[in-house]
Amino acid sequence: MPAFLRLGPDDDVLIATRDIAAGTALPGAAGAASASIPAGHKAAARDIAAGSPVRRYNQIIGFATRDIRAGEHVHLHNLAMREFERDHAFCADAKPQQPASETLTFNGIVRADGQVATRNYIGVISSVNCSATVCRQIAEAFRGDALRDYPNVDGVVAITHKSGCGMASQGEAVDLLRRVTAGYLRHPNFAAVLFIGLGCESNQVSALLGAENLAESDRLRAMTIQELGGTRSTIERGIALVRELLPKANAVRREAVPVSHIRVGLQCGGSDGYSGITANPALGAAMDLLVAHGGTAILSETPEIYGAEHLLTRRAVSPEVGEKLLARIRWWEDYTQRLGGEMNNNPSPGNKAGGLTTILEKSLGAVAKAGASNLADVVEYAQPVTAHGLVFMDTPGYDPVSATGQVAGGANVICFTTGRGSVYGCKPAPSLKLATNSMMYRRMSEDMDINCGAILDGTLSVQEAGAQIFRRIIEVASGSRTMSEEHGFGEDEFAPWILGPTM
Template structure:
């Protein structure tokens, strides 16, 4: 992109261009055959390049992003006042663009932690935590109290002899009771908790309950086939005899777990052991032009090296799902994706909502108008290779390559599902700003614009705004992201880890009614 251009044209067939800076009324745009700006157009927002009649579709990325709600003249600002979401038929041609990853001469490697226990032999971790999970909200305070006893900033002596242990984290939630004992919500919660209990980034795990909750720990163990032993231990407050005794027992159990947890060393492993969850939050008009396609370029590299990338946030691919079905490795994979889209249409309808309730106020302030526009930019995170599988929320991801997991668009809930599925790294693009972290998996933050980088650099790992400024290409930043993935997987701490993010961001998907 030219650093001197006032606007960015994405596709020859587009009806709009994107402002690189504040555009003023009366300004002539040489790059668009002398198009003259009518009124103010903020950075990241859309400007019409031709007249569009009311009711006609408007295109960006060469795709429909909405329909004009009134006549739009060339040069006018295009946004919520004259553009709206409308349903339209999308043509699905499964597999038409299914492209195998390009072969690589020498597989990339990172310094990982190889798990050698019988029940998870060969799994590779990027971090080495001890985790405390709760069956129900009622045991959350106890879990946090136990973890607090091992905080390095408060009790440095607690982990002083265990340098290979990254920490002790309590992942608590607000669920586990007042729900259908045979229902989908409890099944999904248990699947999520089990995914964390098995996660390679946990050397060992405690599961703590109250005792009388619907989500009985024994039910969790049986549903998910978990094996209780030295690495996975459970108890409840009622059986232990109250808060103080439970905290003391938890501290004692973790102290006993620490020596084994510390007996690890990083070693070179192929990049195929890296599973990356793809997230975007606080998106703006630049997301689909810079950070998202740059992350997509990194994903193409990861997949070529045998790794796995998980695209999620089903409400944020809505309207662009036909682009993903074209990449499906088989008609069955395409059908799985379309089934999840249909589920979401029913889900939002019965809750009195619309798929266009997404984007958020911040997205719109940043230049995004409809979910169709947001989705087309979000899909760019997934790169260009074939879609090999579709998973439901928190299901274990076993396929290698580019996959999709059905999750909400709300970042903490979505990333929680990805980590439960096995993601040992998260990459998170943002245009408005984010301070998200995701224990036990590190999270890399990628800014879509350099203004955000300058304003919130303490939370951002890579500035992708250099693409908008014409200082770097998508491919160059994609290579930088891929190398940062490998470095972070090898132990380099992300900005969110430096700030201590990760425990409060564990948010399982609450599907059903609270009874």
């Protein structure tokens, strides 16, 4: 690979493909790097006057805070955010979607209600932090060889959290927690669930079931610690109930079902300067294939599409869908201002060390995960995703909170791109890790599923890498285990979005 990449013909910056020594010649321009430039970071492709916009991907990523000479390192010391107008042009780039000419299938588990699962767990879910220990100890009883007679059951999973009390029993905060919890209670990747509360919490078990139109059944069992007489009796009762549920949970078989039943939650974490060049566009290419086969891609992390939202509104299928996205952007602007923050309180320190300077730069790379499909719908956090195609879900940028909302909304696979090396799982949905560069992939090969750094190395094109990701998604949806599953990730990462004051 050359020492530098220029991603757009009008870009003001070049991306270093490796650590660059001072004096390294710039491509297509007179001059050389005036200082050492770390891999993934930016060098000025031309002289840039103070106050001028700076472009990457042919889009503005910030403004020069001083004169920058060709060959200089461009980063936090000379590039910053500034307000500027973006052309949202609702629906301008929306195009007729061409369905695939063939029907692809994967081996899924068809539930009685017609939903299709990619995994087959029993869940033990807490309504409140006070019942978390009980839930974990029930699940712990089924570790090791305890499930040897139930080969079709992937495990007994404790889904616990730190909230559910110390909050108002009515209002937006508890409604959101109930929506998330109900999404997990309904999730097809659970063959059955136990729902356990303490008994006196704000997030009452009976109130949640009523608000979400859920009822106890042979698949959903509910109990409270206070009614059962305490911790030990509740654990014993929970273990007995799981044992009752196991034979039916085991009596499933995988069968060929259309790929249109796959719903992929898109995440990026620990991003670097290559995320928007390799893994994110490769994942976008995979999502275009999934959408063409009738599946669903769920893009999220609203603070991390900030500044690139105009690329999505232009692909909206209707002005109403485009306006729904801008309404969520405005909500976030008000939310951060109200709390004394700002939308550019991102990238993270790790992102900056990897070469990302502003949220605009990060967002432009993050949006690439969505591919080129039309934006079919916009939903709020943890709302059920019913549309097929590309859907945007409003979530924070913090990956565990974001992915929790996606799974609650129905995602049955997660794809997670990373440049610095995030480790993450999201039971009951399997999580695939896509490395942005080969150096990190080799260093953390026990955590990574696919090396998109091959794009940077010149051995794969973006489209070829996308096809590889798409094939692997089908394999994983059919039961093949991911690296995060091998390590046991996914229970502790359940993290509902906490709104409102702690009382």
